[in-house]
Amino acid sequence: MALINIASILADTLRVLEKTTPPGGVELLSYKRNRSIAIIKKDTVKVRLQEQGYQEQEIDIPLSQLARELKAMIKREFPRSRKVRMIKFQNPKTLEQLRQKI
Numbered sequence: 001m002a003l004i005n006i007a008s009i010l011a012d013t014l015r016v017l018e019k020t021t022p023p024g025g026v027e028l029l030s031y032k033r034n035r036s037i038a039i040i041k042k043d044t045v046k047v048r049l050q051e052q053g054y055q056e057q058e059i060d061i062p063l064s065q066l067a068r069e070l071k072a073m074i075k076r077e078f079p080r081s082r083k084v085r086m087i088k089f090q091n092p093k094t095l096e097q098l099r100q101k102i
Contacts (some may be wrong), residue, residue, distance in 0.1 A: 003031075003083040010071055016088060017041060017066075023092055028074070029085040040071070040092050050095070053077045069087045 004012055009028065016026050025040040025047075035053030037046055041101060047066055049074055050058045061069055080086055087096070 002086050004086050005079060006074070006082055007082055009066065009074065009084050009086070012086065013039065013070065014067060016086075020088070021090075024088070024090045025092065027087045027089060027095060028078075029082060029087065030078055030081060031085065033085065035072070037073050037077055038092075038095055039066070049073065051077065079084070 001066050013026055013028065019043050020026070020038070022041045022043050027034070027039075027040060028037045032071060036051075038050040038052075039050075040048040040050070042060070046060055047063055048060050049066075049069060054076060059069070074084075
């Protein structure tokens with residue numbers, strides 16, 4: 001788990017996703033861990049976005065539209081944040097674990 005600057009989170013997330021094998025992905029969490037965006041790579045051309053926080057939604061989109069959707073979600077979920085937690089995972093089942101909230 002690493003704290004990443006919000007200005008570079010989009011580029012860092014896309015770079016990590018290129019190296020990830022399906023069904024792995026990345027989870028972005030607020031500092032207090034009460035809001036999150038999970039990006040699960042389904043195959044080489046599709047990803048699933050799971051948003052939990054101000055809005056609750058799950059959408060499947062092509063990898064080509066990921067940057068635009070993710071940018072909008074980051075602005076909505078982390079409006080005043082300067083740092084965001086990034087967690088890489090290999091199995092989407094790890095998203096269901098309870099995390100300690102600060």
